[in-house]
Amino acid sequence: MRITDVKLLGTSFDCADHGGHSHRWAFLQLETDEGLTGVGEWSCSLGGIALVAKTLQLLRADLVGEDANDIERLWHKMYRHYFSLGPRGVVTAAISSVDIALWDIKGKALNRPVYDLLGGRVRDRVLLYSHPQAGTPEEVAEDSVKQVAEGWTALKTDPFRSEVRKRMGVGPGFEIRYMEGALSAEAEETAEAVVRAMREAVGPKIEILIDAHGNFNVPTAVRLARRLTPYKLTWFEEPCPPESFDALRQIRESVEVPICVGERLFTRFDFVPIFRDRLADYIMPDVVLTGGISELKKIATMAESYYIPVSPHNPPGGPVQVTAAAHVMMTVPNFYRQEFARNYLDAHNSVITPALDIRNGCLFLSNRPGLGVELDTDFIKAHPDPDWC
Ligand SMILES: [Mg+2]
Missing domain, CATH: 3.20.20.120 (Enolase-like C-terminal domain)
Incomplete structure (x- = not known):
């Protein structure tokens, strides 16, 4: 089961819920050649979302064509990508969203909840x-x-x-x-x-x-x-x-x-x-x-x-x-x-x-x-x- 696309979705809206709040959330959709799509998220505050979005755009080339079953291997591939700068913060947020989507895909493929x-x-x-x-x-x-x-x-x-x-x-x-x-x-x-x-x-x-x-x-x-x-x-x-x-x-x-x-x-x-x-x-x-x-x-x-x-x-x-x-x-x-x-x-x-x-x-x-x-x-x-x- 190969990854075919990494789609990024960001939203910003005010909700008239209790007290009224603004929300800014960022989601990922990982698509596969078997028609299964996994969802992930990388929401973080104070401008971090745009930084992580850029990182995910750069990591896309590392993911498309890969086997979506190999969660652990892909985690390490992404984690070691930024050899000199290190992988803390922005990069681990990007990895997180992909990892969550991969678990979602694996659960859907096996017809079981992730837990x-x-x-x-x-x-x-x-x-x-x-x-x-x-x-x-x-x-x-x-x-x-x-x-x-x-x-x-x-x-x-x-x-x-x-x-x-x-x-x-x-x-x-x-x-x-x-x-x-x-x-x-x-x-x-x-x-x-x-x-x-x-x-x-x-x-x-x-x-x-x-x-x-x-x-x-x-x-x-x-x-x-x-x-x-x-x-x-x-x-x-x-x-x-x-x-x-x-x-x-x-x-x-x-x-x-x-x-x-x-x-x-x-x-x-x-x-x-x-x-x-x-x-x-x-x-x-x-x-x-x-x-x-x-x-x-x-x-x-x-x-x-x-x-x-x-x-x-x-x-x-x-x-x-x-x-x-x-x-x-x-x-x-x-x-x-x-x-x-x-x-x-x-x-x-x-x-x-x-x-x-x-x-x-x-x-x-x-x-x-x-x-x-x-x-x-x-x-x-x-x-x-x-x-x-
Ligand atoms: Mg706290």
Whole structure:
């Protein structure tokens, strides 16, 4: 079964879902000479999509004519393509989308869901956590209560980011980048108010996760983690930028709150020091950034041998990312929860068929062959991404 074409599809649209959100997602269709088409995704934020699109256009010559059955060999062929520059980030995102599409094709060819090809099920549903709408402490608390009433049992927020945006003059977008790594006393006060309001609103049994988005220097991260510890956090995510494992170690040795990292770590190799040096309590690899279904399964198995739970990253990814990660988690014993923004559900369902089956804070996968979802190409083509389409 030979690969005959690699098609790239990008979409950008506003969805009048809960709170109203803009979405920018990028998908791949891998076509074969047996008429089977696999879908993949490489959504990532802040201009990354256009970079990965260019890389996929360059990798196309390596893929057309290849045997679509040879997932592992093609993974390594793409991974070693950029010999001098290295394959982290942009290239592993490109590889991820191809790898996901190849697993979709293999499932369709064998008439089995992807989770069956990865060892079979260890669970019948994938437990999720969600995000309350960002905003003032009162707004975050109000949306948290709404989501708990729908059956969500764990919620994550970044209580620092509105202040970061304001200070940088970048408006309401998701524009956070490390510079000096500090936060004003007023912003720390606001962050604690957000977390306190959430905890008081949802009570002691709902899990609360805090995402620092890698924005802080060591003393700031330590101070914030200690300040928020009384609110019984499940984890404090990416306390510092992802490049320095030494900084992460210093933070980890100074705080009691559990640490989660991994959405900006690429391939199993980046996770080696995390496990070896005991730098995190949870990991959150992203299936469309770290190397696809093949790599997520390998990273999860490595984590299993250290008794570290895996919790795949989601936003800003789209529904193919959600589904691909969920297929792996159906087969992984050491699973915590998968990330999902409940308020993006309508947007996810705008670009795929059938709709995601989400009930009581869980995603249910069907037993359809492959990933079990197809792109709504009419919708996607009607809402092209102006950045690169
Ligand atoms: Mg995060």
